[in-house]
Amino acid sequence: MIRLEHLTKTYAKSAIKAVEDLSLEIQDGEIFGFLGPNGAGKTTTIKMLTGALEPDAGSVEIGGIDMAASPLEAKARFGFVGDDPELFNKLRAAEYLNFVADIYRVSDRERQERITSLARRFKIADVLSSSIGSFSRGMKQKLCVIASLLHDPEAWILDEPMVGLDPQAAFDLKELMRERALAGGLVLFSTHVMEVAEKLCDRIAIIDRGRLRFVGSLAELRARKSELGGGRDGESLESLFLELVDADGSDPGAAR
Numbered sequence: 001m002i003r004l005e006h007l008t009k010t011y012a013k014s015a016i017k018a019v020e021d022l023s024l025e026i027q028d029g030e031i032f033g034f035l036g037p038n039g040a041g042k043t044t045t046i047k048m049l050t051g052a053l054e055p056d057a058g059s060v061e062i063g064g065i066d067m068a069a070s071p072l073e074a075k076a077r078f079g080f081v082g083d084d085p086e087l088f089n090k091l092r093a094a095e096y097l098n099f100v101a102d103i104y105r106v107s108d109r110e111r112q113e114r115i116t117s118l119a120r121r122f123k124i125a126d127v128l129s130s131s132i133g134s135f136s137r138g139m140k141q142k143l144c145v146i147a148s149l150l151h152d153p154e155a156w157i158l159d160e161p162m163v164g165l166d167p168q169a170a171f172d173l174k175e176l177m178r179e180r181a182l183a184g185g186l187v188l189f190s191t192h193v194m195e196v197a198e199k200l201c202d203r204i205a206i207i208d209r210g211r212l213r214f215v216g217s218l219a220e221l222r223a224r225k226s227e228l229g230g231g232r233d234g235e236s237l238e239s240l241f242l243e244l245v246d247a248d249g250s251d252p253g254a255a256r
Helices: 042-049 071-075 093-103 108-121 137-148 167-182 194-200 218-227 237-246
Strands: 002-010 017-026 031-035 057-062 078-081 155-159 186-190 203-208 211-216
Touching: 002 042, 017 042, 017 057, 017 203, 017 211, 031 042, 031 167, 031 194, 042 057, 042 155, 042 186, 057 071, 078 137, 093 108, 093 137, 108 137, 137 167, 155 167, 167 186, 167 194, 194 237, 203 237, 211 218, 211 237, 218 237
Parallel strands: 031 186, 031 203, 078 155, 155 186
Antiparallel strands: 002 017, 002 057, 203 211
16 A cells, blocks of 8 residues: 655745645555646656655655655565656666666566566567667667566556557556556556546546645546536546646645
């Protein structure tokens, strides 16, 4: 489980809070979508969640481990795929994967099994001996996905993971996300593609202007719209999302 409590972050050059008093729980066995417009605070939240950015206030727990108190132990419990695959371009792909496996102390047998299986699945097994600098953006993204799973993490965190992927690779990634959730793992991903979130997610959170606007299932979001005097059966997540983030309400933190 991932637990975020009262996370707040303000950047030095801005008086506006990038994230304000954000609390959220994500359960094992679910695919959880983190949605919001550009500048809403998604990436800032994910950076605090993964320990790349220190919050001004609040706490992060991953698998019951407090990120501030035990950062190495907390970070060992998740795999992360960022929105920009910046890698060591002079290394060969196989060297990079073994480097990551060494960091997480993955045994030789386990790393070889996982590298072989995942590289075949994402169709880069025949280029593992090539330098990363020769890879396209999509190939680098596939390499990041493989590296993030070498230690078989209990939580998998992905920030816009499908950018740059070809349709087959995007399909394979979605299938892998569902497989890991069905096996009891936790999958958290951010995306701007509402159709993907609608089809894949068990629950979603919508953030806007640094604060949560909604947490729950799509059915619960539709029910909330109906309670407010609108909405219709089968209304798309895209339509509901656009109405929610464009709403001119006085309480942007009215999540539920």
